[in-house]
Amino acid sequence: MHQPFATAQRADDPSHRREYTHYLAHRMAPAIHALTVLAVAAYLLAAGGRAFVSVSPVPLWLRLAPSVPLALLALVARREKRPVPLSLLALSCVLLLEVGVNLNGIGQVPGQRLVLPGLLLPVATSVIWIGRWDFVVAMALCALGPLPMLLLGSVSGIPVFQYTVYMTIAIAVATVLRAFMTRTLFEQFRLEKQLRVQAHTDGLTGLLQRNRFLELARYALNDLYVRRIPAAVLYLDVDHFKQLNDAFGHAAGDEVLVKLAEGLRSQMRESDLLGRIGGEEFVALLPGVNLQHAHSRAEQIRVAIRAVHRPDRLLTISIGIVQCNRHGESLESLMSRADNAMRQAKLNGRNQVVIDHSIA
Numbered sequence: 108m109h110q111p112f113a114t115a116q117r118a119d120d121p122s123h124r125r126e127y128t129h130y131l132a133h134r135m136a137p138a139i140h141a142l143t144v145l146a147v148a149a150y151l152l153a154a155g156g157r158a159f160v161s162v163s164p165v166p167l168w169l170r171l172a173p174s175v176p177l178a179l180l181a182l183v184a185r186r187e188k189r190p191v192p193l194s195l196l197a198l199s200c201v202l203l204l205e206v207g208v209n210l211n212g213i214g215q216v217p218g219q220r221l222v223l224p225g226l227l228l229p230v231a232t233s234v235i236w237i238g239r240w241d242f243v244v245a246m247a248l249c250a251l252g253p254l255p256m257l258l259l260g261s262v263s264g265i266p267v268f269q270y271t272v273y274m275t276i277a278i279a280v281a282t283v284l285r286a287f288m289t290r291t292l293f294e295q296f297r298l299e300k301q302l303r304v305q306a307h308t309d310g311l312t313g314l315l316q317r318n319r320f321l322e323l324a325r326y327a328l329n330d331l332y333v334r335r336i337p338a339a340v341l342y343l344d345v346d347h348f349k350q351l352n353d354a355f356g357h358a359a360g361d362e363v364l365v366k367l368a369e370g371l372r373s374q375m376r377e378s379d380l381l382g383r384i385g386g387e388e389f390v391a392l393l394p395g396v397n398l399q400h401a402h403s404r405a406e407q408i409r410v411a412i413r414a415v416h417r418p419d420r421l422l423t424i425s426i427g428i429v430q431c432n433r434h435g436e437s438l439e440s441l442m443s444r445a446d447n448a449m450r451q452a453k454l455n456g457r458n459q460v461v462i463d464h465s466i467a
């Protein structure tokens with residue numbers, strides 16, 4: 108059974124680094140694509156324009172050559188959303204730009220004018236790096252990239268020392284920008300996640316709320332059908348709950364519901380799904396159980412929750428069980444059959460488990 112079904116039940120599951128990385132990748136993808144497109148256009152403009160104003164020992168086709176892989180990167184970046192390929196695409200883009208700068212700078216006097224746009228690169232790309240190491244590698248590429256041209260060519264245009272100072276400033280600015288951006292994005296990620304959890308969780312009991320339960324259970328059920336894994340649906344309803352509310356008030360009723368939810372949750376396995384689908388009604392989807400096993404699990408639950416304190420009488424529940432054994436039977440149909448079985452348990456005197464045999 109999928110882990111997400113299990114973790115989705117806990118309102119307090121910790122933020123995972125992996126989840127944040129994927130969130131960042133989704134956020135950065137359009138910016139990375141835009142930068143790769145911009146890189147192609149800027150490179151063609153700079154290298155092509157330069158061919159008109161100065162001669163170079165490097166043939167024009169070779170100076171324009173980096174624009175081809177740059178254009179390919181832009182094409183691939185259009186659809187890419189995964190963190191690692193996106194980082195590699197962005198790093199390759201920077202590498203190609205640096206190669207291009209060197210190809211165009213060789214033999215130019217003073218060729219180092221090309222270094223100036225290169226100084227903008229750390230700042231321009233500062234916010235797109237998904238991981239810390241991408242950023243470090245990118246900044247190293249930006250800093251070291253123009254060095255061959257600077258060291259090989261005349262340094263009359265911009266001395267290496269001056270270049271080092273400018274590049275250090277550019278990288279420092281990029282580091283500050285990136286720190287600000289990642290902090291802002293992390294806060295946004297945290298808030299979005301918190302809102303999602305709140306929207307999916309029942310405020311009183313902390314269990315999955317009705318719609319979220321139905322959504323996850325439908326998804327899980329399809330998966331179970333495809334993989335031919337048996338499963339059962341349990342419909343659980345508290346007995347004589349109205350009496351408790353009437354005698355002790357809704358606050359006392361709420362307190363019992365909270366403790367009952369805790370009791371039910373403690374009876375669930377990692378792969379089970381449990382939701383509060385009505386006032387004092389709960390539904391559980393138990394994967395990997397046959398009818399006999401589901402019955403003994405339901406009995407265990409029924410006995411265990413009797414330990415939950417209820418001020419007026421023993422807390423009991425009635426449970427209906429249905430097996431998911433007919434491929435393609437909808438969740439709604441399964442829940443309706445389980446509900447009928449639960450009602451039969453009520454008619455039989457409550458505090459018991461009834462199995463639905465209508466199709467099984």
Ligand SMILES: Nc1nc2c(ncn2[C@@H]2O[C@H](COP(=O)(O)OP(=O)(O)OP(=O)(O)O)[C@@H](O)[C@H]2O)c(=O)[nH]1
Pocket residue numbers: 311344345346347348349350352356357358359360361364385386387453457
């Ligand atoms: N305290 C509290 N009560 C709730 C909540 N949601 C529903 N209820 C109450 O649950 C009670 C359900 O009553 P009924 O449907 O008549 O069921 P019952 O009294 O448990 O009787 P049986 O199910 O036939 O055993 C009603 O009094 C609702 O007001 C809630 O969130 N908190």
